[in-house]
Amino acid sequence: MNELNNIISIIGKETTRAIIGLIGVMVLVVINALILTWAERKVAGHMQRRIAAKEVGPFGLIQPIADSIKLLGKELITPVNVERPLFYLAPTLIFVPVLVSFVVIPFGSYLQVKDINVGILVILAFSSLSVLSILIAGWGSNNKYSLIGAIRSVAQNIAYEIPLLLSLLAVVFMVNSLSLKDIVEAQRGLWFVILQPFAFIVFFIASVAETNRTPFDLPEAESELVAGYHTEYSGMRFALFFLAEYTNIFIVSAIATTFFLGGYQGPILPGIVWFFIKTYFLVFVILWMRWTFPRVRFDQLLNFSWKVLIPASLVNLIITGGMLKL
Amino acid sequence: MQFADIIFLIIIFVTMIGALVTVLSGSIIYAMIGLVTTMFGIAGIYVYLNAPFLAMMQILIYVGAISILIAFAIMLAGPLYKNPKEWTTITKFIASLVVSVFSFLVFFKVIMHASWMNTKAKEFTVTTKEIGRALFDKLTFPFELISLLIIVSIIGAIMLALLSKGEE
Numbered sequence: 162m163n164e165l166n167n168i169i170s171i172i173g174k175e176t177t178r179a180i181i182g183l184i185g186v187m188v189l190v191v192i193n194a195l196i197l198t199w200a201e202r203k204v205a206g207h208m209q210r211r212i213a214a215k216e217v218g219p220f221g222l223i224q225p226i227a228d229s230i231k232l233l234g235k236e237l238i239t240p241v242n243v244e245r246p247l248f249y250l251a252p253t254l255i256f257v258p259v260l261v262s263f264v265v266i267p268f269g270s271y272l273q274v275k276d277i278n279v280g281i282l283v284i285l286a287f288s289s290l291s292v293l294s295i296l297i298a299g300w301g302s303n304n305k306y307s308l309i310g311a312i313r314s315v316a317q318n319i320a321y322e323i324p325l326l327l328s329l330l331a332v333v334f335m336v337n338s339l340s341l342k343d344i345v346e347a348q349r350g351l352w353f354v355i356l357q358p359f360a361f362i363v364f365f366i367a368s369v370a371e372t373n374r375t376p377f378d379l380p381e382a383e384s385e386l387v388a389g390y391h392t393e394y395s396g397m398r399f400a401l402f403f404l405a406e407y408t409n410i411f412i413v414s415a416i417a418t419t420f421f422l423g424g425y426q427g428p429i430l431p432g433i434v435w436f437f438i439k440t441y442f443l444v445f446v447i448l449w450m451r452w453t454f455p456r457v458r459f460d461q462l463l464n465f466s467w468k469v470l471i472p473a474s475l476v477n478l479i480i481t482g483g484m485l486k487l
Numbered sequence: 488m489q490f491a492d493i494i495f496l497i498i499i500f501v502t503m504i505g506a507l508v509t510v511l512s513g514s515i516i517y518a519m520i521g522l523v524t525t526m527f528g529i530a531g532i533y534v535y536l537n538a539p540f541l542a543m544m545q546i547l548i549y550v551g552a553i554s555i556l557i558a559f560a561i562m563l564a565g566p567l568y569k570n571p572k573e574w575t576t577i578t579k580f581i582a583s584l585v586v587s588v589f590s591f592l593v594f595f596k597v598i599m600h601a602s603w604m605n606t607k608a609k610e611f612t613v614t615t616k617e618i619g620r621a622l623f624d625k626l627t628f629p630f631e632l633i634s635l636l637i638i639v640s641i642i643g644a645i646m647l648a649l650l651s652k653g654e655e
Contacts, residue, residue: 277539278615282544283543286543286546288551289547289555293523293558296558296559296562297520308562312562315558319555
C-alpha cells in the first residue's frame with residue numbers, strides 16, 4: 162500500500178487512475194472475447210439442437226483458451242503481393258477505437274476510467290476508425306474478395322451511423338448532457354427504454370449493422386466473399402480482428418445499457434453486477450439474432466437504412482424535441 | 488521543458504508528418520492515410536486547447552465521414568497502384584513552389600499581425616451547451632449561410648452526377 166501511495170504522489174492521481182483503468186480494460190477485453198467465443202458456439206449449438214463444444218473442460222469452458230493457444234502458435238502468413246505497411250497497420254488500428262471506448266463507459270457509479278463531458282462523442286468519433294481499418298485491410302490485402310467486403314462495409318457503416326447518432330441524440334435531448342454518467346444518473350427510477358422505445362429499437366438495429374453481425378454481415382459474408390476483409394489474414398492478426406469484433410459487440414451492448422436500460426442501476430445487487438447482467442443479456446440477443454435471421458440482400462440493407470430508419474428516427478427526434486418544449 | 492510542451496510538440500510532429508505524407512506520397516491511398524493522421528493531429532491541438540467537443544467533432548466529421556468517403560471514391564475509381572508523382576515535372580514543381588511560398592507569406596503576415604487573446608489569464612472552458620447557444624443565438628446568420636452553401640454544393644454534385652450519366 163505504501164509503495165502505491167508513493168507512486169500516486171509521483172505521477173498524480175488522475176494518471177494512476179488512467180493506468181489502472183487501462184489495465185482493467187485490457188483484462189476485460191480478453192476475458193470478454195474468451196466468454197463470447199464460447200457463448201457463440203454454445204448458443205449456436207443449442208439453437209440447432211446440438212451440444213456444441215463439450216470436450217475440453219466442463220461444458221467446453223476451456224475450449225476458447227485452447228483456441229487462442231492455437232491461434233498464437235500459428236504462422237503469420239504475409240501473402241506476396243500485399244501492400245505491406247497497410248497490411249500490418251489494419252489489425253493494429255482496429256483495436257484503437259475498442260480501447261478508447263472503454264475509457265468512458267461507466268461500469269458502476271465509481272467504476273469509470275474517466276468521465277469526459279463529451280463521453281458519447283468519444284465513442285462515436287473513434288468508432289469510425291474501425292471502418293477505416295477495415296478499408297485498409299481490404300485494400301492492402303490485394304484480394305478482390307477483401308476489397309468487395311471492405312467497400313460493402315463502408316457503404317453499410319455510412320448508412321447506419323446516421324440513425325445510430327439520431328437515436329442517441331433523442332436521449333441526449335432529454336438529459337441535456339453528453340456525459341455517460343449523467344445519462345445513467347438521469348435514469349434513476351425510470352429507464353429510457355420506456356420513454357424512448359423507438360429510439361432503442363433503432364439504436365439496436367443500427368448497432369448490429371455497425372458491428373457487421375448477421376443479418377447485416379455482408380462485409381464478411383462467408384458464402385460469397387470467403388471471409389471478406391480478413392480473408393488474407395492468419396494467426397494472431399486474424400485473431401485481433403475477431404477480438405475487435407467481439408469487443409465491439411460488448412461495447413454496443415454496453416452503450417445500449419447505459420443509454421436505455423439504466424446502466425449500473427438496479428435493486429439489491431451492486432451496480433457493476435447489474436451492468437454486466439444487462440449488457441450480456443443484449444449480447445445474448447445479438448448472438449441469438451445470428452441464428453434466427455437470414456442475411457439481407459445489399460439493396461435491402463441500404464434501403465432499410467435510408468428509407469426507413471433515418472426518416473423514422475428524424476420524426477422521433479422532432480417529437481422528442483416537441484414534447485420537451487411543451 | 489514542461490510535460491505539456493512535450494505533448495504539444497508530439498501533436499505538431501504527428502500533424503506535420505501526416506501533412507507531408509499527404510503531399511509527397513505517390514500512392515493515393517497513403518495520401519489519404521496521411522490526411523487522416525493530419526486530422527487526428529488537429530483534433531489533438533483542439534484537445535490541447537481545452538476544446539474536447541471541437542476535437543471529437545473534428546474526428547467524427549473529418550476522419551469518420553469525409554476521409555472514409557474519399558477512400559470509398561478512390562476504391563470505386565479503379566486500380567491506382569503506382570501513380571507517378573505529380574510534382575516531378577519542372578513546371579508543376581515551380582507552380583507548387585510559388586503557391587506554397589505565397590501562401591506561407593500570407594499566413595505569416597496574418598499570424599504575426601493578428602491580436603491574440605491572452606487566454607492564459609482566465610480559465611478557458613467551452614461546454615457543448617455554450618457552443619449550441621452561440622450557434623443558434625449570436626451566430627445564426629453565418630450558420631444559416633453555411634448551410635445554404637452546403638445545399639448549393641450538394642445540388643451541384645447531384646447535377647454533375649446526372650450530367651455524367653448523360654441525362655439532360
